[in-house]
Every structure is written in C-alpha cells, then in structure tokens.
Amino acid sequence: MIKQKKIIILGSTGSIGSQTVEVVNKYPKLFKVVGLAANSRFDLLLGQIKKFQPKMICIGPDPTGISAIDHPQAPLKLVRGPGGLKQLASLPGADLVVNALVGAAGMDPTLAAISAGHDVALANKETLVAGGQLVMQAVKRKKVRLLPIDSEHVALHQCLEGRDPATVKNLILTASGGPFRSYSSKQLHSVKARHALNHPTWSMGKKVTIDSATLMNKGLEMIEAHHLFGIPPERIKVVIHPESIIHSMVEFCDGSIIAQLSTPDMRLPIQYALTYPQRLPSLVKDCRLDEQGELTFHKPDRMTFKCLDLAYRAIARNGIIPAVMNAANEVAVEYFLDGRIVFMDIPAVIEKTMSGFPAGRRIDIANITKADSLARTKAEKIITTSFNKK
Ligand code: NAD
Ligand code: MG
Numbered sequence: 179m180i181k182q183k184k185i186i187i188l189g190s191t192g193s194i195g196s197q198t199v200e201v202v203n204k205y206p207k208l209f210k211v212v213g214l215a216a217n218s219r220f221d222l223l224l225g226q227i228k229k230f231q232p233k234m235i236c237i238g239p240d241p242t243g244i245s246a247i248d249h250p251q252a253p254l255k256l257v258r259g260p261g262g263l264k265q266l267a268s269l270p271g272a273d274l275v276v277n278a279l280v281g282a283a284g285m286d287p288t289l290a291a292i293s294a295g296h297d298v299a300l301a302n303k304e305t306l307v308a309g310g311q312l313v314m315q316a317v318k319r320k321k322v323r324l325l326p327i328d329s330e331h332v333a334l335h336q337c338l339e340g341r342d343p344a345t346v347k348n349l350i351l352t353a354s355g356g357p358f359r360s361y362s363s364k365q366l367h368s369v370k371a372r373h374a375l376n377h378p379t380w381s382m383g384k385k386v387t388i389d390s391a392t393l394m395n396k397g398l399e400m401i402e403a404h405h406l407f408g409i410p411p412e413r414i415k416v417v418i419h420p421e422s423i424i425h426s427m428v429e430f431c432d433g434s435i436i437a438q439l440s441t442p443d444m445r446l447p448i449q450y451a452l453t454y455p456q457r458l459p460s461l462v463k464d465c466r467l468d469e470q471g472e473l474t475f476h477k478p479d480r481m482t483f484k485c486l487d488l489a490y491r492a493i494a495r496n497g498i499i500p501a502v503m504n505a506a507n508e509v510a511v512e513y514f515l516d517g518r519i520v521f522m523d524i525p526a527v528i529e530k531t532m533s534g535f536p537a538g539r540r541i542d543i544a545n546i547t548k549a550d551s552l553a554r555t556k557a558e559k560i561i562t563t564s565f566n567k568k
Pocket of ligand 2: 328329330399
C-alpha cells in the first residue's frame with residue numbers, strides 16, 4: 179500500500195498550481211491537499227477550498243482576495259502575507275510542499291518548508307537562483323527531498339538517476355528559443371508584451387513567458403541546475419530546440435548523450451515530482467515521434483539575447499550577485515509588461531543593476547533579502563532615469 183501524501187500547494191491558481199491540482203485529481207487516493215495559497219483567480223481558489231477542504235489557506239496581498247473568500251469556516255485557518263506563506267509552508271503533518279509561486283518571494287516559504295522537515299517539489303526556480311547555496315545546505319541538514327518541477331531539471335533528474343556523478347561530462351539544457359528566436363536586435367526593439375506572451379510551445383504564467391522570450395529563463399535554469407546537481411556552470415550548456423520534445427540531456431565521459439523526450443506538457447514533470455520515486459500513467463498525450471517529424475537544434479544567439487550571458491556572469495561572481503540579477507530581472511519584466519520599457523531594455527537594466535554591486539562574503543538569508551531589496555530599488559532608479567518611456 180502506498181502512503182497518501184499530505185500536500186500544500188503554494189500558488190495553486192497559477193499555471194503550475196492549477197496543473198498540480200489536475201495531477202492530484204487524477205490520483206485522489208495518493209494525495210490529500212491540506213494547504214493552499216494564492217493571490218489571483220480567487221473564484222478558482224474558492225472551488226479548490228470547497229473540493230479539498232484544506233486546513234489552512236494563505237491569501238496574498240491582492241485586496242480583493244479576502245472578500246472573495248469571505249469568512250472561512252473553522253477548522254479552515256486563514257493566514258496572510260509573507261509571514262502567512264511561511265506559516266502555511268511549515269504546517270505540521272504535511273509531507274510535501276509544492277512551490278508554484280513566482281519570483282524570489284518563493285524563497286522564504288521554501289526554506290520554511292525545509293526547516294519543518296517537509297519535502298519540496300519546486301517550480302519556483304527563483305528560490306534556487308537567489309538562495310541556492312542556503313537551500314541546498316538546508317536540504318542536506320534536514321535530510322528532506324527537493325525535487326524540481328521545471329521540465330528541464332526533471333529531464334536531467336531522470337538522465338542522471340543511478341549514474342556515477344564522476345562520469346558526467348556536461349548537462350545540456352534545451353530551450354525552445356521563445357517567440358523571437360530568429361529576430362535581430364533591431365526587430366526586438368519594437369516587440370510588445372502581447373507578442374512576447376504568445377509562446378510557441380508552452381502556455382505559462384506571464385513572468386516565465388517573458389523570461390523565455392529573453393532567454394533569461396535559461397539563465398535562471400542554468401543556475402538552478404548548478405545548485406540541484408552540483409555541476410559547475412561552465413559544464414552546463416544550452417542548445418535551442420524549438421520543438422520542445424527533448425527536455426534536456428546529459429553528456430557522459432564516453433561521449434554518450436542521454437536525453438528525456440515527451441510531449442511538452444507540464445503535467446508530466448509535475449506528476450514526476452509528486453509521485454517520485456513511483457512512475458505512474460499520466461494525463462499527457464503519448465509522444466509520437468513518427469508524427470512529430472524533425473527535431474532540430476541550434477546554437478543560442480548570445481549576442482542578441484544577452485540575458486543568458488548575464489546569468490553565467492552572475493553565477494561566476496556568485497555571492498549575492500545571482501539574487502541581484504534575479505531581482506533586477508523581476509523589476510524589468512514588470513516594467514516591460516506594463517509597457518514602460520522596451521524588450522531590449524530588459525538585459526540593459528539587469529546589466530546596469532549588477533554592475534558595481536559587491537558580491538559579499540557571507541551568504542545568509544538576511545544578506546540575500548537585503549541585496550534583493552537594494553537591487554529592486556537600483557533597477558527602478560535606473561529605469562526612471564535612463565529608460566522610462568512614460
Ligand atoms: P503564475 O503567475 O501562473 O502563478 C503564480 C501563482 O502564485 C498564482 O496562483 C498566484 O496567485 C500565486 N501567488 C503569487 N504571489 C503570491 C503571494 N504573495 N501569496 C500567495 N500566492 C501568490 O506562474 P507560473 O507560470 O505557474 O510559474 C510559477 C513558477 O514556476 C515560476 O517560478 C516559474 O518560473 C516556474 N515554472 C513555470 C512553468 C510553467 O509552465 N508555467 C514551467 C516551469 C517553471
Ligand atoms: Mg523550464
């Protein structure tokens with residue numbers, strides 16, 4: 179008999195969160211949802227609360243949230259804000275916390291979940307970009323499992339399982355290249371948020387969709403892979419693969435490359451993380467390679483899509499610099515979505531924010547949080563003085 183997992187879903191109404199609910203609904207005997215957190219689509223959250231009757235929910239800062247949920251009946255406990263997210267993530271008795279929040283705001287709840295001894299299924303890559311060292315140390319100390327949900331890292335996890343780490347030569351992350359893959363810098367100057375939000379192979383939340391279009395997503399994923407698998411950044415390569423069928427690969431010392439392939443559908447990596455170490459039938463359409471046709475591969479255009487190199491630069495400097503880069507990116511993406519800067523300003527804002535920032539020696543949560551906040555202020559100042567269109 180398989181033990182039922184008590185799970186908490188942070189960001190349950192988002193792209194990853196709602197697909198996590200679909201996976202849970204496919205295997206209702208395997209999972210019991212005991213906690214939910216959201217800051218949007220409160221009608222959806224209300225439906226989830228009615229269905230799962232969790233012990234605790236956390237509503238984000240959106241002022242419409244509380245009235246939408248109305249007065250929750252005991253025993254449902256309602257918590258709020260960043261403190262509430264930490265409280266929910268460390269709810270006693272839970273087995274697994276799915277972190278599908280967006281941005282560095284996901285780091286504290288991840289650490290809270292680990293401290294409470296809960297396993298974590300992590301979609302929130304910004305957690306590892308900002309605080310990878312701390313998170314991995316905490317995972318070791320508390321002997322919990324940290325499983326990625328990001329499709330590339332789930333692919334790598336499968337390719338690496340059971341292998342001798344000493345035989346791994348390179349990790350190869352695949353990237354769709356996003357909607358502007360073959361654009362020149364000149365063409366990129368005039369693209370708008372609505373064009374960037376039209377991703378060719380994946381349907382995702384707004385922030386990660388823009389990150390995919392700038393290639394920052396691959397930069398964040400390179401840092402994520404570095405922390406998860408302990409491979410130095412220079413041995414983590416990126417290849418553009420527009421069909422998104424190969425989700426990533428591992429190259430071994432004898433020249434073999436092992437890849438994981440499947441239909442691009444996040445419900446597969448989510449299920450992998452939720453049911454690990456079991457492998458079960460999923461909701462995902464079979465991958466018919468005979469119908470798929472060509473699989474193609476290209477080098478990324480690093481001159482035009484500068485964010486990828488900014489990420490390599492950030493992890494080379496290490497310390498708090500990846501957190502600074504991440505914070506500047508979050509600010510720049512928000513301004514771009516708002517139409518207040520142009521697409522090509524995104525890497526420029528990040529580069530200027532990182533420039534001159536000391537990497538720091540002691541890495542602790544206070545330093546990372548402070549760097550995150552200083553970087554946001556600096557990025558906003560850079561935008562208002564040099565880039566703002568309004
Ligand atoms: P999203 O914007 O669709 O969803 C975010 C969720 O978090 C929403 O439910 C939102 O209401 C909730 N939330 C945000 N702030 C909150 C707060 N303060 N308190 C409580 N809830 C809050 O984002 P997404 O696309 O699902 O992405 C989530 C994470 O997964 C990101 O880190 C992203 O990079 C990563 N990821 C996403 C995909 C994808 O296909 N969407 C794939 C791989 C990795
Ligand atoms: Mg990914």
